[in-house]
Amino acid sequence: MRIELEKRPERSKLFSILSPFIALGLTLIVGAVLFLALGKNPAEAMFYFFIDPLLVGWSLHELAIKATPLILIAVGLSVCFRSNNWNIGAEGQFVMGAIAGSIIPVMFHGWESPLVLPLMMISGAIGGALYATIPALLKARFNTNEILTSLMLVYVAQLFLDWLVRGPWRNPEGFNFPETRNFNASAILPEILDGGRAHWGLIFAIVAALATWFMMRSTLKGFEISVLGQSARAGRFAGFSATKMVFFAFLFSGAMAGLAGIAEVSGAIGQLRPVISPGYGFTAIIVAFLGRLNPLGIVAAGLVLALTYLGGEAAQISIGVSDKVARLFQGALLFFVLACDTLIHYRIRLRSTAKVANVAAAPVQSPAPVEAR
Amino acid sequence: MGFYEAVLISVMTAATPLVLAAIGELVVERSGVLNLGVEGMMIMGAVCAFAGAQISGSPFIGVLCGMIAGGAFSLLFGFLTLTLVANQVATGLALTILGLGLSGMIGESFIGLPGVRLPVLDIPFLSDIPVIGRIVFGQDLLFYASIGLVIGVAWFLFRTRAGLRLRAIGDNHGSAHALGVSVIRVRYLAVLFGGVCSGLAGAHLSLVYTPQWVENMSAGRGWIALALVVFASWRPLRLLAGAYLFGAVSIGGLHAQALGVGIPSQFVSMLPYLATIVVLVLISMDRRLTLINRPASLGQPFVPER
Numbered sequence: 001m002r003i004e005l006e007k008r009p010e011r012s013k014l015f016s017i018l019s020p021f022i023a024l025g026l027t028l029i030v031g032a033v034l035f036l037a038l039g040k041n042p043a044e045a046m047f048y049f050f051i052d053p054l055l056v057g058w059s060l061h062e063l064a065i066k067a068t069p070l071i072l073i074a075v076g077l078s079v080c081f082r083s084n085n086w087n088i089g090a091e092g093q094f095v096m097g098a099i100a101g102s103i104i105p106v107m108f109h110g111w112e113s114p115l116v117l118p119l120m121m122i123s124g125a126i127g128g129a130l131y132a133t134i135p136a137l138l139k140a141r142f143n144t145n146e147i148l149t150s151l152m153l154v155y156v157a158q159l160f161l162d163w164l165v166r167g168p169w170r171n172p173e174g175f176n177f178p179e180t181r182n183f184n185a186s187a188i189l190p191e192i193l194d195g196g197r198a199h200w201g202l203i204f205a206i207v208a209a210l211a212t213w214f215m216m217r218s219t220l221k222g223f224e225i226s227v228l229g230q231s232a233r234a235g236r237f238a239g240f241s242a243t244k245m246v247f248f249a250f251l252f253s254g255a256m257a258g259l260a261g262i263a264e265v266s267g268a269i270g271q272l273r274p275v276i277s278p279g280y281g282f283t284a285i286i287v288a289f290l291g292r293l294n295p296l297g298i299v300a301a302g303l304v305l306a307l308t309y310l311g312g313e314a315a316q317i318s319i320g321v322s323d324k325v326a327r328l329f330q331g332a333l334l335f336f337v338l339a340c341d342t343l344i345h346y347r348i349r350l351r352s353t354a355k356v357a358n359v360a361a362a363p364v365q366s367p368a369p370v371e372a373r
Numbered sequence: 374m375g376f377y378e379a380v381l382i383s384v385m386t387a388a389t390p391l392v393l394a395a396i397g398e399l400v401v402e403r404s405g406v407l408n409l410g411v412e413g414m415m416i417m418g419a420v421c422a423f424a425g426a427q428i429s430g431s432p433f434i435g436v437l438c439g440m441i442a443g444g445a446f447s448l449l450f451g452f453l454t455l456t457l458v459a460n461q462v463a464t465g466l467a468l469t470i471l472g473l474g475l476s477g478m479i480g481e482s483f484i485g486l487p488g489v490r491l492p493v494l495d496i497p498f499l500s501d502i503p504v505i506g507r508i509v510f511g512q513d514l515l516f517y518a519s520i521g522l523v524i525g526v527a528w529f530l531f532r533t534r535a536g537l538r539l540r541a542i543g544d545n546h547g548s549a550h551a552l553g554v555s556v557i558r559v560r561y562l563a564v565l566f567g568g569v570c571s572g573l574a575g576a577h578l579s580l581v582y583t584p585q586w587v588e589n590m591s592a593g594r595g596w597i598a599l600a601l602v603v604f605a606s607w608r609p610l611r612l613l614a615g616a617y618l619f620g621a622v623s624i625g626g627l628h629a630q631a632l633g634v635g636i637p638s639q640f641v642s643m644l645p646y647l648a649t650i651v652v653l654v655l656i657s658m659d660r661r662l663t664l665i666n667r668p669a670s671l672g673q674p675f676v677p678e679r
Contacts, residue, residue, distance in 0.1 A: 003456050003457075005456075005457070005458065005676055086462055138650070138654055142654050142657045142658050143657045143663075144653050144654050144657040145603060145653060145657070147409065147462065148596060148599060148603070148649065148650075149650050149654075151593075151596050152593070152596065152597075152646040152647070152649050153646075153650070155593050155642075155643070156646050159640070159642050159643050160639065160643075162639050163637050163639035163640065167637060282466075282470060283470075285463075285470075289463060322481050324474055324481065325478065326474075327474025327477060328471065328475055328478060329474075330470060330474065331467060331468075331470040331472070331473075331474050331475070332471060334463070334466070334467040334470060334471075335449070335453065335467045338453055338457075338459040338460060338463055338464050339453055339457050339459060341459065342457040342458060346676075348457075
């Protein structure tokens with residue numbers, strides 16, 4: 001048996017809608033098998049993992065909190081990936097955005113004003129964008145591989161944050177804990193609904209998704225991004241500059257990641273700590289692909305991936321499986337998404353090896369009549 | 374043992390996992406495939422090597438487990454990118470995310486256990502040579518394997534027909550296919566080789582470098598190995614030099630700190646990552662060097678026409 005691919009004359013509309021759902025289904029099957037292997041009742045485990053978190057009010061708020069950074073970052077990444085630029089360092093831009101946005105509440109912690117929050121958000125976005133300029137500049141100027149440089153900068157950003165909260169930014173009244181001061185009330189992103197924890201970051205995320213969707217669909221910039229992403233050569237004929245696009249893609253995705261970072265710190269945490277993200281910047285890559293690089297799809301995909309974080313915590317408490325299962329689900333999901341995307345461009349045929357052997361043997365028969373003659 | 378001897382030995386120990394992972398990836402990239410999942414295969418190798426050594430009590434069984442884990446993981450990558458022609462960049466990332474998650478789960482019960490260290494194999498007579506003897510001939514099995522692999526790969530790629538075929542596939546898979554070379558099969562073998570090497574690198578981390586299991590213990594070494602392949606401009610012997618340079622940078626920082634130079638530890642830990650960026654920039658500035666050696670069909674999908 002061997003698998004052969006046959007190119008479809010055009011991309012399948014059916015599968016471009018179905019493939020994320022097939023991938024989700026396959027991930028659930030793998031999850032059930034995994035729980036069975038761990039000696040848990042798969043139905044019960046799946047309930048606690050994927051349904052229970054959706055049944056209580058407070059956990060819906062947690063879902064929104066977790067989905068916020070994922071959607072914001074992934075929307076930025078979708079533009080980047082579509083233009084064929086590979087920014088893998090969103091996690092680092094998230095951290096740098098959080099640091100830049102925290103300059104005001106940490107260094108001027110007494111300042112209370114309605115100006116504080118907007119300034120924080122703007123400086124967060126600028127911080128993320130500036131940090132993303134480094135790989136962009138290196139790629140545009142020296143043709144350096146942006147995947148590796150942006151990824152290396154993640155480690156640098158995390159170490160820098162660690163130094164800040166243990167060193168110069170440590171709370172002087174904090175009993176030596178590695179934390180900054182708690183932000184004052186005017187530096188905290190307000191909650192959307194009274195009594196729930198979900199904060200305004202979610203509104204930012206949805207607005208960003210809608211605006212990006214509009215940009216990609218109905219503006220010249222969106223067209224430029226797709227053309228340059230599919231063929232840099234074709235883009236050059238149209239007068240688009242691939243170099244400028246490198247900067248645009250990185251600045252855009254960096255600003256989104258930076259905004260996500262400061263929104264998370266200001267809305268959900270309330271201070272800087274040595275670790276402020278459970279890998280949102282990397283999980284957002286999965287969100288971007290699961291949402292088929294479409295900003296509206298990304299909103300849905302962000303909620304799904306946020307659910308895996310919650311489900312991991314819930315399953316750990318209720319049935320005692322490790323919350324690492326969540327990471328496993330996320331990785332498996334990306335695998336299946338990529339595998340299912342093959343169905344959009346190709347038909348898959350299974351061919352028995354015996355048939356292949358016959359075909360190979362066929363030409364050997366033809367000389368035989370010559371000898372007989 | 375003198376101070377400098379100790380420093381040199383620690384440099385080589387730090388460089389060995391980089392050499393192992395990078396030489397595997399070099400073969401993969403020479404065949405035209407870009408596997409960004411080195412970090413994931415490495416961490417799987419590390420956890421499975423540790424688990425194997427713990428359960429069997431023998432570090433050698435552990436090394437074997439690490440190789441099998443890395444190899445199995447690479448075949449997953451191969452199936453997606455070679456059979457299903459999925460995007461290689463995204464699949465490599467998926468492999469890393471999956472590897473970090475799975476290794477965390479497998480390793481949970483091993484956290485804090487004292488590890489089994491791979492014994493030092495002194496080569497008789499040679500290890501008695503003053504200074505150099507202990508450094509070069511008084512190491513563990515994986516160090517010798519790393520040197521052997523670099524020499525073996527250099528010989529294979531540039532002195533054998535099979536190596537020529539592999540490079541031809543990497544430079545132009547269409548022509549290689551037309552000449553009757555089985556592109557997919559050779560690439561599968563190359564990817565598998567890369568996976569086994571990454572598994573060995575992981576085994577070195579959890580059985581030699583720090584004989585214990587710590588989550589995320591590969592700490593970006595898989596990515597540094599990828600950068601090393603570019604740094605070496607896809608040439609095995611340059612790769613060896615590059616890896617030792619990296620080992621020296623990271624160990625040099627630690628020793629500078631121990632000597633009381635007032636740098637915060639976080640900045641010292643940044644050094645290998647910053648060095649990677651600097652080195653990548655320096656290499657990519659010389660376009661001719663990269664263009665000549667870079668496999669021309671690196672990262673391109675291939676579907677055989679019939």
